[in-house]
Amino acid sequence: MSLRVQKSLYRQSTVEATLYRLADRFSAQLIDEDPVWSVEIHPLSGGPILEDCHHLFRTELIDQSLRAQIVQSTEQIKTLILSNAFSGTSLVPPDGCAGTTA
Amino acid sequence: MDAQAQQLSRRFSAEAGYPRPGSYRLLPLNFMAAAAGDTRRYIVSNICGDYAVVRRDTLEALVSGNLSSASPEYELLRRKHLIFDDATRSTLNLVAAKYRTRTRSVANFTGLFLFVVTLRCNHVCPYCQVSRVSEDREAFDMTEEMAEKALDFTFRTPSSGIKIEFQGGEPMLNFPLIQFIVQRAKAKNRAAGKDLQFVAATNLSVATDQMLKFCAEEEILLSTSLDGPADLHNANRPKRGNNSYELTIEGIRKARKAIGHHRVGALMTTTEKSLHRVRDIVDTYVAHDFHQIFLRPLSPYGDAIRTKAFDRYTAERWVEFYKEGLDYILDRNKRGYPMKEAYASILLTRILTNHGTGFVNLQSPAGIGIAGIVFNYDGDVYASDEGRMAAERGDKTFRLGNILSNSYEEIMLSDSLLEPLAASLLESAPMCHECAFLPYCGADPDYHHATQGDFLGHKAFSGFCAKNMEIFRHLIGKLEAGGEDADILRSWT
Numbered sequence: 001m002s003l004r005v006q007k008s009l010y011r012q013s014t015v016e017a018t019l020y021r022l023a024d025r026f027s028a029q030l031i032d033e034d035p036v037w038s039v040e041i042h043p044l045s046g047g048p049i050l051e052d053c054h055h056l057f058r059t060e061l062i063d064q065s066l067r068a069q070i071v072q073s074t075e076q077i078k079t080l081i082l083s084n085a086f087s088g089t090s091l092v093p094p095d096g097c098a099g100t101t102a
Numbered sequence: 103m104d105a106q107a108q109q110l111s112r113r114f115s116a117e118a119g120y121p122r123p124g125s126y127r128l129l130p131l132n133f134m135a136a137a138a139g140d141t142r143r144y145i146v147s148n149i150c151g152d153y154a155v156v157r158r159d160t161l162e163a164l165v166s167g168n169l170s171s172a173s174p175e176y177e178l179l180r181r182k183h184l185i186f187d188d189a190t191r192s193t194l195n196l197v198a199a200k201y202r203t204r205t206r207s208v209a210n211f212t213g214l215f216l217f218v219v220t221l222r223c224n225h226v227c228p229y230c231q232v233s234r235v236s237e238d239r240e241a242f243d244m245t246e247e248m249a250e251k252a253l254d255f256t257f258r259t260p261s262s263g264i265k266i267e268f269q270g271g272e273p274m275l276n277f278p279l280i281q282f283i284v285q286r287a288k289a290k291n292r293a294a295g296k297d298l299q300f301v302a303a304t305n306l307s308v309a310t311d312q313m314l315k316f317c318a319e320e321e322i323l324l325s326t327s328l329d330g331p332a333d334l335h336n337a338n339r340p341k342r343g344n345n346s347y348e349l350t351i352e353g354i355r356k357a358r359k360a361i362g363h364h365r366v367g368a369l370m371t372t373t374e375k376s377l378h379r380v381r382d383i384v385d386t387y388v389a390h391d392f393h394q395i396f397l398r399p400l401s402p403y404g405d406a407i408r409t410k411a412f413d414r415y416t417a418e419r420w421v422e423f424y425k426e427g428l429d430y431i432l433d434r435n436k437r438g439y440p441m442k443e444a445y446a447s448i449l450l451t452r453i454l455t456n457h458g459t460g461f462v463n464l465q466s467p468a469g470i471g472i473a474g475i476v477f478n479y480d481g482d483v484y485a486s487d488e489g490r491m492a493a494e495r496g497d498k499t500f501r502l503g504n505i506l507s508n509s510y511e512e513i514m515l516s517d518s519l520l521e522p523l524a525a526s527l528l529e530s531a532p533m534c535h536e537c538a539f540l541p542y543c544g545a546d547p548d549y550h551h552a553t554q555g556d557f558l559g560h561k562a563f564s565g566f567c568a569k570n571m572e573i574f575r576h577l578i579g580k581l582e583a584g585g586e587d588a589d590i591l592r593s594w595t
C-alpha cells in the first residue's frame with residue numbers, strides 16, 4: 001500500500017528529508033503521480049511493522065514541513081546575523097566581498 | 103450602544119489593547135523531540151545554543167506566527183532568543199556576538215599537538231587503538247630530527263596556546279626524546295610567547311623517580327588509564343605479570359607525590375566487561391581520590407576493530423551504561439563527594455555557555471588538523487589520533503604528509519585534510535543542519551569514515567549521532583527537571 005501526499009501541501013524536498021531521516025526504519029520509493037507524491041514504504045527486517053512505518057512517516061512529514069517553514073521565514077535573518085557575527089573580522093574584507101585577496 | 107454591548111465593553115478592552123498574533127519574528131531555530139519518539143514536548147534551540155523545551159502545540163503556534171504574546175511561553179522564547187519583537191530588536195546583535203564567540207575556536211586554529219614519541223608498549227590491551235610492539239624495537243621511536251621538524255611546524259600555529267601531548271605506545275619508554283622536546287619547545291617559546299603546556303598519556307608503569315622529577319620541574323601533566331577495580335582493569339589491560347592495576351595505582355601515588363595531586367588525571371575505556379560494572383568503576387575513582395571520571399566508549403579504530411572489541415556492544419547499551427554511571431556520580435555528589443563526569447561537563451559547557459571546549463571531536467568544522475594534529479613516530483603527520491590509529495591497520499586516509507619531506511603549507515592545505523573538513527561540515531549536512539543539538543555537537547569524519555566509509559556519514563545509521571543525541575536529551579531533561587541534580591550539573595560548566 002502506498003501513501004499519497006498532496007504536492008500542493010508538501011514539497012519534494014520535504015518528503016525526501018522525511019524519508020532520509022527515517023532510513024534506518026524502512027526503505028521507500030518516491031513516485032511522482034501528479035497531483036500527489038506516492039510513497040511506497042518497505043519495512044526493514046527487524047524494524048517496525050508497516051503500520052508503524054506509516055505512522056512514523058506521517059509524524060516526521062509534519063515536522064519536516066515545520067522545519068521548511070522555519071528555514072523560509074528565517075533565511076534573511078540568519079544571513080543578517082552571520083554577516084554581523086563576522087563583520088570586522090579578517091574573514092570579511094572591508095569591501096564586503098566574499099573571499100580574500102591575500 | 104445597547105446594554106449587552108456596554109456590559110461586554112466593561113469586561114474586555116478594545117481590540118487594539120491586545121497583542122496581535124504574529125507580531126514577533128522567528129530567529130533561526132531548530133527543534134527535536136525532547137525524548138526519542140515523543141511527540142508531546144520539543145527542544146527548540148537557536149544557532150548559538152540557547153534552548154527552550156515547549157509543548158507540541160506551542161511549537162506549532164510559534165512557527166505559524168500564532169503564539170500570543172500574553173502566553174507564558176512567549177516570554178520564555180523571547181528571553182531565550184528564539185523570537186524577537188519590536189521591543190527586542192537588539193537581540194539580533196546579541197545573537198551575532200554569541201555566535202561569533204562560539205565559533206572563535208576556528209580562528210584560533212590548531213592548539214593541540216600530539217607527539218607519538220614511540221609505538222613501543224609494555225601492555226597488550228585488546229582494545230588498544232594502535233598496534234603495539236615489543237619493548238625492544240627501537241625502530242618504532244621518533245627521532246630528534248623528526249621532533250625538531252615537528253616543533254618548527256607546531257610554532258607556525260596562529261593559536262596563542264599550544265598543548266603538546268606525548269603519546270605512544272608508552273611514551274615514557276622514549277623518555278630522552280620527551281626531555282629533548284620539552285627543552286626545545288621552551289627554548290622556541292622564549293621568542294614565541296605562547297601559553298605552552300605539556301601532558302603525557304602514560305600507563306605510569308615504567309615511570310621512574312627521575313622521570314617524575316623532570317615532569318615536576320617542567321610542569322608536565324600526567325594522564326593515565328584506570329579502567330576500574332583490579333580484576334576489571336587487569337582483564338582490560340593485560341601485561342606480563344597480570345599486575346597492571348597494581349603498577350598503575352603505585353604510579354599514581356608516586357606521580358601525585360612528585361608533581362602534585364591534581365596534576366595527575368585518569369581515563370577509562372568501556373569494554374564489554376565494563377558494562378555491568380559502572381558503579382564499581384566510579385567507586386574505584388572515588389577510592390583513589392579522583393574528582394573527575396570520563397566514561398568513554400570504545401572507538402572503532404586500530405586494534406579495537408581487529409579484535410572485534412568495538413562490535414561487542416551497541417550504542418544503545420553504552421548509553422544505558424553511561425546514564426547509570428551519571429546517576430551514580432550525581433548520587434556520590436549528593437552524598438558529599440564532589441565529582442564530575444568529564445563528557446557531561448564538556449557537553450553542559452556547550453549547552454549552557456558560549457565558551458568553546460576545545461574538545462576535538464565536537465567541532466564544526468571538524469577538529470581534525472585545525473584543532474589538533476598528530477606527529478607519528480615515523481614522521482608521518484595525521485589529521486587526528488584516530489587517523490593514525492586507522493593507519494596502523496592500513497588505512498592512511500587521514501595521513502597529511504611527512505614532517506621530514508613536506509612543508510607546513512603542503513600539510514595544512516593537503517586534500518587529505520581539506521576534503522574531510524569540507525565534506526563533514528554540520529551546518530550543511532543532511533539531518534545535522536536541522537538538528538536542535540547542532541550548536542553543541544560536532545563532525546567526526548574519522549568515526550564515519552571508519553564505520554560507513556564516508557566522511558559525513560548517514561546520521562540515521564550513526565552510532566556517534568545516536569549516542570550524542572541521547573546524552574543531549576538526557577542532560578537537558580535533567581536540567582529541565584530541576585532540583586539537586588540540575589544544580590550539580592550546572593556546577594560542572
